[in-house]
Amino acid sequence: AQKITQTQPGMFVQEKEAVTLDCTYDTSDPSYGLFWYKQPSSGEMIFLIYQGSYDQQNATEGRYSLNFQKARKSANLVISASQLGDSAMYFCAMRGISGSARQLTFGSGTQLTVLP
Amino acid sequence: KAGVTQTPRYLIKTRGQQVTLSCSPISGHRSVSWYQQTPGQGLQFLFEYFSETQRNKGNFPGRFSGRQFSNSRSEMNVSTLELGDSALYLCASSWNRDTDTQYFGPGTRLTVL
16 A cells, blocks of 8 residues: 655745645555645645656756655655745655556645745 | 546535535546545545446445446445544545545535435
């Protein structure tokens, strides 16, 4: 079974500063994908960034980067130059390739608040 | 390219009724998955459809069912509604079933009174 752990229920960051949201995972699948989603108060789940388990380099998408450490089974999200619009719930998720692992498994989320 | 659409966006039902939610995936996407989100349980996988066949099912009672049509549109049905079914129901689509990114719709917020 897959498991995602997000240990920070809430985080605060000052506008224009960088913030790291933690995520650790556990899986027996040899190949998997790691995802980060943002969920504003409106409810829609917005895809931010993806990292494949065999990717050699850390993924980056604009102000988002994923700090992937396979041996430690961690996939932390780094948001640079935080903006007020970044205030939202952030979910780490993973998806494997075999059987029930194909479903997206989510962590419990981190509520990020950006302070002006 | 249009995103994932879900209808209706909001729904209020009473216990014992049934409800049908609809999801239209991104054009070309063949896999559709459904998730339930509640404050207490978080995000839980309901089921996945690919090529009109249910490929994967989460740990939910038989009152929860779904289907997928030949154009990849999907519906989910909840019969004999219970208060605990109040939740945000999210639909997501992806190109295939592997580690492809799933893109989510805006969700249907169901309230059961």
